[in-house]
Amino acid sequence: MTRILHVLDHSLPLHSGYTFRTRAILRAQVARGWEVRGITGHRHTAQGPLVEEVDGLIFHRTPGIAAEGNPLIREWRDIAAHADAIDALVRQWRPDIIHAHSPVLNAMAAQKVAKRHGLPLIYEIRAFWEDAAVGNGTGVEGSPRYWLTRQLETHAVRQADAVAVICEGLRGDLIARGVDPARIVVSPNGVDMDQFGTPVPRDPALTAKLGLEDADVVGFIGSFYDYEGLDDLIAAMPRLVRARPKAKLLLVGGGPREDALRDQATASPFADRIRFVGRVPHDEVEHYYAQVDVLAYPRKAMRLTDLVTPLKPLEAMAQGRLVAASGVGGHRELIEDGVTGTLFAPDDPAAIAQALAGLFAQRAQWDERRAAARAFVEAERNWAANILRYEPVYERLLARPADARAAA
Incomplete structure (x- = not known):
């Protein structure tokens, strides 16, 4: 052996x-x-x-x-x-x-x-x-x-x-x-499909605890590093809320940029639409995926993000979540724009808001998009x-x- x-x-x-x-x-x-x-x-x-x-x-x-x-x-x-x-x-x-x-x-x-x-x-x-x-x-x-x-x-x-x-x-x-x-x-x-391949249903009690009832929920689950571009995602919220009044942002995780991001969110005119959860045990992460309509990955454009593919978008696809991401090289290897996910220009809050608002306006296409993304993970990223x-x-x-x- x-x-x-x-x-x-x-x-x-x-x-x-x-x-x-x-x-x-x-x-x-x-x-x-x-x-x-x-x-x-x-x-x-x-x-x-x-x-x-x-x-x-x-x-x-x-x-x-x-x-x-x-x-x-x-x-x-x-x-x-x-x-x-x-x-x-x-x-x-x-x-x-x-x-x-x-x-x-x-x-x-x-x-x-x-x-x-x-x-x-x-x-x-x-x-x-x-x-x-x-x-x-x-x-x-x-x-x-x-x-x-x-x-x-x-x-x-x-x-x-x-x-x-x-x-x-x-x-x-x-x-x-x-x-x-x-x-x-x-x-x-x-993705370990044994772990992420069977999405759990949304927990109504957790939905209520997070204040997400009847909301268009955008989420990020991961580490809060500068290159993840979460500052751009928070900056996109005013435009997104004006286009989609029910929009809310759920941020799960932590990292070096957490304090700065919390300060930025507090200063936002839509601070009440942004919820920080902190870190959660890994065996509970799937329950937070279930709360989110669209997982957003607004990575900034740089050598690291152009050369390296992240893991989190694949987990989201396996969980049956919609994915929207910046068009850096690492994301383009994983996401086919308009088929398995949505790509937007990096480092551009206005582009983020426009892409997310467009997704929420196209709910009739969500099932097809989710099925295509999951099929990609099962066939090529299992x-x-x-x-x-x-x-x-x-x-x-x-x-x-x-x-x-x-x-x-």
Whole structure:
């Protein structure tokens, strides 16, 4: 039985798009008959034992070290500590493949161990670390740190035996860097249809609690980062309410921009139409999806959003919700305008309001739109099928002699 060791930034029990994708991959691989484990680095901040079982999956932790010192020195120290923990687990558990997931620090730690033990290494990129830093407000495009991180990313890709990316945008960027297309597999974001494939009915008690009776409900469920464009969505509300007097906005989640967004909403002339719920347990999220007519994803235009596809719109489609999103590259890979969703110009509150008002004026087309979106997810973004894309890559890597891998 094939054993796969996943090298991760963080994992369950923390909740994020990153951990949910990881859970979906590992659960699907277990169902396929493979043995899997994960090992996280120092960015996993949840308290717990060094070996932890969550949702039936086993995760190992890299022991913590002091966080003081120069950030660059600290990151190199983190890589070394992570590599030591991976090496110890490899000696104990004897995996057949190491599957490292971004950011690039994980790939760098895993490469040392893979080479030492003659194991094949696949490096999976969910977003380029340099662009994620810009999107999160911790980096600046074109800065020396941005350039250095980009060089490390390219080097890690060239050192890996195979590369996986979550979308065509990332694949195209790697090809432009000179990476052989034959070494790249696209394993797109998907949905666990066992979890999201059966929408729950709207709970009238929750509807009343949220004040959404007889409302045209626009919603966002996710993390409140600047690149998500929620400020543009709030700015669109006056125009939307004037066009659709019953319109209300439901914001579920939290993140770095939450305080600023709450202040912006309070200052809005339609503050009473905007409801913040805060974070909710993941097993309750589907009840909030059921409260929403249209899920809005107004991501801003930038390299991160043009190259990377998000997970949340797929969950919304699986839940039978209508989807409206900005026309950045990551959304265009998921949404066919007028068929599976509605696209509007990014960074433009007026365009957001116009698109949403248009959707509410076309209720007769909603069932057809929902059916098309769900069919797309079932056929092309279902994790049960997505993990099969890894299988030929694993088989090819395992067929290579160990000495050839060690010398690579």
